[in-house]
Amino acid sequence: MRRRASRAWPGALAALRRAAAYLSGMPVDLRLMRYVIAVAEAGSFEAAAGRLHMTQPPLSRQIRDLERELGVALFHRRPTRLTEAGRVFVEEAREVLAGAEQAVERARNAAGAGRGAVRVGYTVTAAFDEMPKLFAAMRARHPGVRVEAREAWDAELTAAAMGGELDVLLGRHLDVPAAWPSAVLRSEEFMAVVGSGHRLAGRAEVSLRELRGETLRFFPRSYAPRYHDEVLAGVRGTGEEFEVWENPLPGLRNLAVSLSDGGFMVLPRSLCARLPGGIAFLPLLDRLPPIELRLSWAPDPSPAVTALIRTAHRLARRERWTAPPG
Template identity: 30%
Template structure:
């Protein structure tokens, strides 16, 4: 035997709790011989003695104590997987592991999650804030079911759907000399210190914004490279530089900032969903439907 069986782990946990073969067999509604055989098979598979048996009874070895923690965790995850599968199959319940970039919070994600909770109160959405590259790795390894990320070409085996496309805007301190302008040309930022995402964290955003600056005739002076948009806004508000950010960040409500439209045409900032197509998680289209509805409402409100 080369693998662990759920039945063996169940028998092991009950015996570890009872520390008595007869009581454990009675609790499992089986006779004692099958229990003894299952435990011996489990010990053979693991090449480890799990119980010490003597005339006074049964007690766990150190190896058995270690396995008890692991076995309980395995059985609980197995139970939850079965429960979630049945619930999803019969009434839209279960769980969805969602990866997201920080800007999703200003692109309708909180409202979409609330709509989903109201419609399906038994659905659990587990949130994982990850940059775009880490989300792709998590999708490929099965650690998340759905990712909300910035524009990036989906690798083989994943499919993508664009959710939001919006312009970039200039973000400057409220007391900046350009704060009174209706629009700002990117060239007007040539002598400013630019606060930007780390290239390692978000190579797409880094490249797009740097290309905007180079097209305007200058290489940006990078003052800080950070990991989250709120950090960008905080540093700009503290007078540490300026930035070029997706327009949705105007909804962050931070004080001390001025957001200005960019005079020239620039690439769009795109938020997209990405997931494994097969087997498709049944909760994905439900959440995406709510998210698209919220985004449309937000766009109508800004027109």
Template identity: 30%
Template sequence: MELRHLRYFVVLADELHFGRAARRLSISQPPLSVAIRQLEESVGARLFDRNSKEVRLTPAGQALQASARRLLRQAEEAALEAHDVSQGSAGRLRIGFVGATLYRGLPQALAKFQARHPAVRVTLAELNSGEQITELLHDRLDFGFVHTSRMPAELRHELLLSEPFVACLPVGHRLARRRTVAIASLRDEPFVLFSRSASPDYHERILAICADAGFRPEVRHEVRHWLSVVSLVSQGMGVALVPSALRRAALRGALFRPLDEDVAGSDAYCVWREGPENAVVQGFLRAVRAGVPAADQA
């Protein structure tokens, strides 16, 4: 059974006249007759009673008519959906993100993308960088925001932004009134640190910044999310070095001060799978590029 046969059948069922049906289909009458005969052979039943005066649907034809219309409609919808997906105007987009991305333009990029592509179903998953890479490799994510440039060959990545680290201090801290903070002045402070397992790059970057200032920090607490870092600092449980975007978190009890020296910045990357171009992913990437805020300046 072919869709062409069903289309011919539906038109003939409407017209109940081979000549008129053939004209609607823009074919001659013999190919229409052949197609109807092939369809009847395929279903194993006579679909039309015809003689020199009239054409009528048989009970089998009447039973097939509604199903044939439904199948043709589903085929048209499937073709339209495939076309829309190829153009990036429909489909799904599974996005992974690290928490700091919420303050780096992700909500704005999503709003812009959804306004242009309302039929695309977007789902978000907060995961650390390593988890996102694993999910991307197993095709359980389409796009990610990570803190590392160390990627498997199967993934493509692009630097989203680079921003300075700032000192995160509890309100009332002895350094709170300073306009800038020297890293060495944090030597004897308990640190709240992003855990190595959650993000080796960030963990090592902060240890290296402290080492360049001449000390190894006393790491009192390790957590898996940047908002947890800021939250613990706000509770007076230590100090931290965090990406400047976290200033937008506006958690009470925590304040942020620029560092008084240049250090390696905090890099954020977007990442997606290598392979045939996905129009939905490319459309979102364009929205991300257009929506990245300017990095905070120390």
């Protein structure tokens, strides 16, 4: 396969070597590496600029300047996608950034900054994938920091944060105190979830139109008011309306029971592979707004909280959580 690629692009091998040489032997601007990675993950210059909190023209200009310095094109334009040299650059840049971040963390740990405690509250939707991975990453990189984790429904976590009981919140559509900064760690689409005996359970994909007449199963609104309202608004935005049944036995671990007699739910894609048996999940043909997982923290974070924030960002990049679907 590689030999065919070399014949198809005669200059590709030389371009790859120039990109690798830049990273290994020339002065490296970590900021530009992050820019290139952001464009590669977002799939467009405009989307990457929004993620980087800057406008698109200066981002495009700086990457063009980098390409001229390298003597290779990192991206195809219209549509935006990596060239072969760009793929090598991104792979090498990720390693360089990881090494730089690790050096910073080791220096901080040596100075005693890698100690202390972080009180983290996380929602039910983050309990299966993201929070376990974040906890493991903190133990690996900051063994001196004690993570005090608390799983609860959204309303309880919001009250705890307002009362000063938590330093960090992790969740989707979670109300946080107004002064708390936040960052998106993951963005993904919704899936339809039905019981394994449902008439559509064997389908490769489904539209909400095909679920007309069924009840939308949901947890009581009082448990997570904003999540409840945002998800229902997204469903209604497709033009479909459903009767909502508030489950007296809420919780993702009880889904097989909740859906055994019909109805459906909509859940983030990442949750579906971790759900109990007895259910089926189906990609939706409808374009619902993507759902974001956000990390939020109290102002003036301690060194331990800062370590968790940095670790969460690193984890999101490693897991490609913000990469576009497909």
